[in-house]
Amino acid sequence: MTIKLAMHTWPYASNPRWLPAYTLEETLRRIKEIGYDAVEIGAASPHVFPQALSDARRKEIAAMLRDYELTLCAMLPAHGGGPGNNVASPVPEEREWAINHYKEMVKLTADWGGNRLICLPGWTIFGTSAHQGWDWAQQAILEIARHAQDFGVEIIIEPTPEDSNIVNTCDDTIQMMKDVGESNVKLMFDTHHVITLGEVMTDYVHAMGGDLVHLHLSDNERLPPGQGIGDFPALIKALKQIDFDGYLSMECGWTKTGLSPDWVARTSLEYTKPLVDAVN
Numbered sequence: 001m002t003i004k005l006a007m008h009t010w011p012y013a014s015n016p017r018w019l020p021a022y023t024l025e026e027t028l029r030r031i032k033e034i035g036y037d038a039v040e041i042g043a044a045s046p047h048v049f050p051q052a053l054s055d056a057r058r059k060e061i062a063a064m065l066r067d068y069e070l071t072l073c074a075m076l077p078a079h080g081g082g083p084g085n086n087v088a089s090p091v092p093e094e095r096e097w098a099i100n101h102y103k104e105m106v107k108l109t110a111d112w113g114g115n116r117l118i119c120l121p122g123w124t125i126f127g128t129s130a131h132q133g134w135d136w137a138q139q140a141i142l143e144i145a146r147h148a149q150d151f152g153v154e155i156i157i158e159p160t161p162e163d164s165n166i167v168n169t170c171d172d173t174i175q176m177m178k179d180v181g182e183s184n185v186k187l188m189f190d191t192h193h194v195i196t197l198g199e200v201m202t203d204y205v206h207a208m209g210g211d212l213v214h215l216h217l218s219d220n221e222r223l224p225p226g227q228g229i230g231d232f233p234a235l236i237k238a239l240k241q242i243d244f245d246g247y248l249s250m251e252c253g254w255t256k257t258g259l260s261p262d263w264v265a266r267t268s269l270e271y272t273k274p275l276v277d278a279v280n
Contacts, residue, residue, distance in 0.1 A: 001244065001245040002280055003244055003245075003248060003279065003280055004073070004248070005037075005038070005272060006036060006037075006247045006249040007031045007036045007265050007268070007269075008039075008040045008251040009027050009031075009041050010253075011259070011264050012026075012047075013042055014046060015254065023046065024041075024046070024061065027047065028064055028065070028070060029068065030261070030265070031070070032068045034262065035269055035273075036070070038072070038073040038247055039072060039073065040073050040074045040075070040247070040249040040251070041075050041076070042075075042078060043076060044078040048061070048108070050101065050104040050105065051104075062111060062112050062113070065112055065113065071113070071114075072112045072114035073114065073214070073249060074116040074118055075108065075116075075117050075118065076118045077102060079123075079164075085097075085098045085101055086123060087122040087136060087141065088121065088122030088133040088134075089122065089125065089136075090127065098140065099140050103147050106151050106153050107151060109151070115152055116154045116156055116186075116214060117153055118156050119141055119144065119157050119158065120160055120164065121157060121164070121176060122136070122137050123163075123164035124165055130165075130166070133166050134179075137176070138176060138179045142180050142181075145185050148184060149182070149184055153184070154184045154185070154186050156185075156213060157177055157186070157187055158189065158216070159172055159173045159193060162192075162196050169199075170203065170204045170207050170208065173189070173208070174187065174207065186211050187208045187211045187212050188212065188213065190218065191215065191218055191219070192220065192222055192251075195219070195229065201238075202234050202235060205235065205239055205241075205244070206241075210243075212244060212246075213246045214246050214247055215249065216251035217232070217249065218250070221256070222253060222255040224250065224252050224264050224268040224271065225271050226268075226271035227267065232275060233275055236272075236275045236276060239279075248272065248276070250265065252268060253268075
């Protein structure tokens with residue numbers, strides 16, 4: 001079992017801010033040069049959006065990943081804006097669009113050598129009951145997971161309490177996985193969300209146990225790990241205790257102006273790598 005490190009593309013990719021913005025080619029080059037061997041790609045323009053990718057462009061990206069010897073550790077469909085990508089939307093057409101979007105992301109993930117796709121279970125709109133929102137999300141994830149089985153892709157449920165209101169807590173995430181009931185549905189969490197809730201990261205690790213396969217690493221206020229109040233040495237120790245075998249993806253550094261994406265990537269690696277090397 002090995003704990004591995006990856007860099008997320010968000011700080012380079014105009015999410016949620018428009019600037020700074022870099023091409024995917026430039027982003028991958030910088031991430032590799034800084035010292036990462038894996039990348040998590042956020043599915044939003046200008047980097048990756050299925051509807052804006054020609055067959056030729058898809059092949060170019062696959063070749064780039066091979067040329068830079070970067071493992072695609074996961075992909076993350078963005079939610080909000082445009083069609084919303086909300087699997088719990090009260091608008092049937094939007095729910096259908098979101099499910100089809102995830103299915104397209106499954107194929108992209110597999111085509112680019114990845115095997116994990118993060119799933120955000122959506123949010124309820126005023127007038128939709130919590131029970132109905134949960135049911136729509138559960139049915140959508142079930143359909144997506146069954147589709148993903150044909151491609152060898154795992155669907156990883158992420159709780160996002162700062163941004164949504166269906167799957168918020170550790171218990172919510174575990175329960176959704178159980179309700180979906182497919183073997184290729186697993187769990188993850190984002191340390192920033194846990195810190196924001198005032199909860200303890202190691203509690204999530206031990207509660208999720210062997211179903212925990214991926215993490216987003218970020219300190220409070222989306223700072224790089226080690227720049228805030230998060231107890232990351234304890235987190236890495238807890239991951240070792242459960243024999244975690246997956247990636248810690250640096251999803252941080254875009255909520256404050258003036259933060260260089262390269263500084264975010266480099267600072268995150270310089271702080272986290274010694275902690276991981278000590279337990280691997």
